[in-house]
Amino acid sequence: MISEHNQIESTTKLVPHRALTEFYPAPAQRAGFVSDLFDRAARDYDRMSGVIAFGTDRQYRRSALQRAGLSPVMRALDVATGTGLVAQAALDLGIAPANLIGIDPSLGMLAENRRRRSIELVQGLGERLPFQDSAFDFVVMGYALRHVEDLAKLFAEFHRVLRSPGRVLLLEITRPSSRVGLALMRFYLGKFLPLLTRLGTRRHDSARLLEYYWATIEECVPPAAILSSFAAAGFSAVQRKSSANILSEYVAVKK
Numbered sequence: 001m002i003s004e005h006n007q008i009e010s011t012t013k014l015v016p017h018r019a020l021t022e023f024y025p026a027p028a029q030r031a032g033f034v035s036d037l038f039d040r041a042a043r044d045y046d047r048m049s050g051v052i053a054f055g056t057d058r059q060y061r062r063s064a065l066q067r068a069g070l071s072p073v074m075r076a077l078d079v080a081t082g083t084g085l086v087a088q089a090a091l092d093l094g095i096a097p098a099n100l101i102g103i104d105p106s107l108g109m110l111a112e113n114r115r116r117r118s119i120e121l122v123q124g125l126g127e128r129l130p131f132q133d134s135a136f137d138f139v140v141m142g143y144a145l146r147h148v149e150d151l152a153k154l155f156a157e158f159h160r161v162l163r164s165p166g167r168v169l170l171l172e173i174t175r176p177s178s179r180v181g182l183a184l185m186r187f188y189l190g191k192f193l194p195l196l197t198r199l200g201t202r203r204h205d206s207a208r209l210l211e212y213y214w215a216t217i218e219e220c221v222p223p224a225a226i227l228s229s230f231a232a233a234g235f236s237a238v239q240r241k242s243s244a245n246i247l248s249e250y251v252a253v254k255k
């Protein structure tokens, strides 16, 4: 775990993973590298998401939102909306388009999102949400925790923009704890799928995104650190449910 005390803001900074210098030269270049990578791979993203999850990705997002208590009367924010797979799941569950906003730093991902549905989409970062306090009943973030600069800032922002009572759902892929599971996932996500993507699409950027995706999963801070960072941001009833200890659903409540 990489963590450090930030005395100016008197919060405990929690960086989700070490600097991955095999992909970008130094931490200052990380956010630009990530945005650029998603911009370039945006057109292949939905297909890759389906392949990674053996076609279960859309149904899984819907079920996770239901389990977390999303209801059609809520006003919801989809942080890291990307091409909109989580946003679409929320719409499928009856959230009105006017009650759903998506935010993401990648213009390429936002453009794909905009082509498919009409909800309000904003360019921006989870760590600096351009919304007023207490603006939402429900905040969701799918598979993007590993891309933020600081989990403490992210969760403080989630807490600020939520009303009381309000809820957060965070979806993540967690590094397997067994050696066999880790070896299998390293091969599947880190080697096999990038190769398949390189051969199938001839697009180096989409394959590179998958390699980066796996590197961030392998290096990500453990679930216990994520749970305690939620609690430190003021959330209650913080829980993690998981399938096969790999697909993680973190739910936290602002009372």
Ligand SMILES: C[S@@+](CC[C@H](N)C(=O)[O-])C[C@H]1O[C@@H](n2cnc3c(N)ncnc32)[C@H](O)[C@@H]1O
Pocket (backbone or CB within 6 Å): 034, 035, 038, 049, 079, 080, 081, 082, 083, 084, 085, 086, 103, 104, 105, 106, 109, 124, 125, 126, 127, 141, 142, 143, 144, 147, 148, 149
């Ligand atoms: C793996 S995609 C997930 C997209 C969507 N949530 C889903 O479930 O398919 C990760 C997204 O996180 C976005 N992202 C990267 N850094 C971010 C940040 N600091 N704050 C919010 N989103 C970020 C990327 O641009 C990308 O669209």
